[in-house]
Each structure stands twice: as C-alpha cells, then as structure tokens.
Amino acid sequence: xxxxxxxxxxxQQDRPPWWPSGTAWPPQSGDxxxxxxxxxxxxxxxxxxxxxxxxxxxxxxxxxxLLSAVGVVSxxxxxxxxxxxxxLLGTLAVVAAVLALRRIATPxxxxxxxxxxxxxxxxxxxxxVRGPSDLRSLARAFNEMSSRLEAEETRRRSVLADVAHxxxxxxxxxxxxxxxxxxxxxxxxxxxxxPIIAAxxxxxxxxxxxxxxxxxxxxxxxxKREPVxxxxxxxxxxxxxxxxxxxxxxxxxxxxxxxxxPVDADPARLxxxxxxxxxxxxxxxxxxxxxxxxxxAVDGTVRLTVRDDGEGISAELLPRIFDRFVKGSxxxxxxxxxxxxxxxxxxxxxxxxxxxxxxxxTAIHIDLPAAANP
Numbered sequence: 422x423x424x425x426x427x428x429x430x431x432x433q434q435d436r437p438p439w440w441p442s443g444t445a446w447p448p449q450s451g452d453x454x455x456x457x458x459x460x461x462x463x464x465x466x467x468x469x470x471x472x473x474x475x476x477x478x479x480x481x482x483x484x485x486x487l488l489s490a491v492g493v494v495s496x497x498x499x500x501x502x503x504x505x506x507x508x509l510l511g512t513l514a515v516v517a518a519v520l521a522l523r524r525i526a527t528p529x530x531x532x533x534x535x536x537x538x539x540x541x542x543x544x545x546x547x548x549x550v551r552g553p554s555d556l557r558s559l560a561r562a563f564n565e566m567s568s569r570l571e572a573e574e575t576r577r578r579s580v581l582a583d584v585a586h587x588x589x590x591x592x593x594x595x596x597x598x599x600x601x602x603x604x605x606x607x608x609x610x611x612x613x614x615x616p617i618i619a620a621x622x623x624x625x626x627x628x629x630x631x632x633x634x635x636x637x638x639x640x641x642x643x644x645k646r647e648p649v650x651x652x653x654x655x656x657x658x659x660x661x662x663x664x665x666x667x668x669x670x671x672x673x674x675x676x677x678x679x680x681x682x683p684v685d686a687d688p689a690r691l692x693x694x695x696x697x698x699x700x701x702x703x704x705x706x707x708x709x710x711x712x713x714x715x716x717x718a719v720d721g722t723v724r725l726t727v728r729d730d731g732e733g734i735s736a737e738l739l740p741r742i743f744d745r746f747v748k749g750s751x752x753x754x755x756x757x758x759x760x761x762x763x764x765x766x767x768x769x770x771x772x773x774x775x776x777x778x779x780x781x782x783t784a785i786h787i788d789l790p791a792a793a794n795p
Contacts, residue, residue: 528549528557637767638764644686652681655714674714685789697758697759699712706729715728728784730782731783733783734777762785773787
C-alpha cells in the first residue's frame, strides 16, 4: 500500500498525508525534530547568555562611572573611556538581542497562530517561510502539512458526497416500491418485489466494497497469504464468467506461461481482484471481442494482465481510473471496483497499472511478488 495515501477511515498505519515528503515515517522517536529543537534552543541560549554577560559588564561600567562621578573611586580618563565603551557595547548588545529574539519569536508566534487555525479546522492556514534555517524548515513542513490536510479534507467531503449519492438510488427504489405495495398500487408478487431485492443486493455490494476500502486504507485488511498457482487462478476466474461471456458473444482466452511461479497472496482476495477485472473487461467488450488473461514472470515478480479489445478509456479518465467513484459515462457500477483492486494489490506489496487506446482496448497489469518457496 502506498505510504502516501491517507487512511481517512480507521486507524492510521502508514505515513499521514501532511508528513513532510523528505522525512522518514514513522519518526524514529522524533530524533530529527528533537535535534532541530535543541539547535534552536542552543542558539537562543547563546544569545541570552551573551546578552546577560554584556549587560552585566555594562551595568558594572555604569556603576563605576557613577562612583567615579562622586569621587568614590579613581576617575582616570582611561578608566572612564573603558567604562563608556562597555556601556555602549552593552546598549548595542541589548538592541541586537532584541532584534535576534524578535527574528525568532515572530516566526514562532506565526506558527502558533497557524496551529490554532488548524486546530479550529481551518486547513488553509499557511505561514511565511522566514527566520533561521531551522524555523524555515519547520515553516515549510507546517505549510506542507496544512496543504495536504486541506486536500485530504476536500477529498473526504467529496467521497462522503459520492457515498451518499450511491446510497440514494437503491434506497429510493426500495422506498418507492415498498410504498406502492403498501398502498396496494402494486401487488406483493415476485415481479414487484424483484426491484427491492435487486436494490438490496446493490446496497450489500456497496457496503462490502466500502468495508474493503476501509480495511485496506487503515492497514487492517486481513490477508491469509499462501502460494497461489497463477494458471489455476486464471482458469478458475475465466470459468466463472464462461456463461456470461458466451451470452455476450465474447471469447475468453488464457495465456499464462507454464513455468510461471506461484504468487504470495491471499487466494480469496486475489480471486476477487481477477473477477473484478474480467467483469469490467466483459462489460467493455463488443460482441465478437476477446478478453484475455495473461501471466508472466520477471526477476521474482509475477505480472497478471487482463486485456480487452473494446473502445478503450479516454485519455482524460485514464490517470484517475483507480480513484474512488471514478467511472465512465457508460458504466453502471459504483466506481469502486478498480479502487479496491488497487488497494488490495498494494496491501500485498504489489502494484497495479493500466494502458488503454481506442485501437487496442484496455489492459490492466498487476505485479505481485512471487512466493518465496514455490
């Protein structure tokens, strides 16, 4: 699973989206930030120490001058000059210290104000990148954190709106059909109960999909790994869709290298992924078309490809097909299928990619680690 992705449901396991991209996650007991804090503290301490030393020297010089003025101590010109210089240096040191502390205090106060805005839910908070190098680094990290939190909050609201939209359609069907039957507009027969049952099944699928996404995003997806025979997996998947493909007039072809090693995966999850991809390929194939499942292995990585020869995916949509609720205009699904494919494969330590063109159709590639002891 990609460490960049935010776990917006469930417990946070991977690097949060606001964590600075150049910093390792998880933090090693906060050593890096503690070192930065200690550097700032040392600098402030040095400034304060120097100021106190010069201030005490200047104060001593002032007392000496006063005592000289009243004749208590010697008032030789050299002594008076030295004392005057000490007073001048003390004054300059105090002014310099005030400016230095202000240079540190101003960025810190802005960071504190920005943190309060973030705490209040205003993720648009940004702070100027000014001050010493450590504070500039902290300001950049703060701005990156707030920008990512803002983007994630926007995404979260969008996802919740999409979920509400997907739930509304089946619930509307269930309510309208139920009210019509209750008002005796429709008889309670199989024909008029069928839309309610279909809508209920659609809700069950949507809820199961959302649960899978939740578990994957929180790092809690239970994977029962074992060596999985890729050739058997491909044939079982195609056999499950043989009747549907025959009815649609689409040919199913298996091209798996006989020498391909097993993959280290959860067989049930992997069957679900392959079934999802084959189902999508069938939905996007024309009568007389072909859906192919291919398998090959290179350097300990097994590549599974589900390929169709349909119209392909538009160039605008292709980069986003693995995002939630993204679907083409002709799709009848929820738009969660490929997002689940991505999350499940990444939970296995693999990767998923796609290529598509109007001339050659669409191919979805899955790369998984081969089993260690086939």
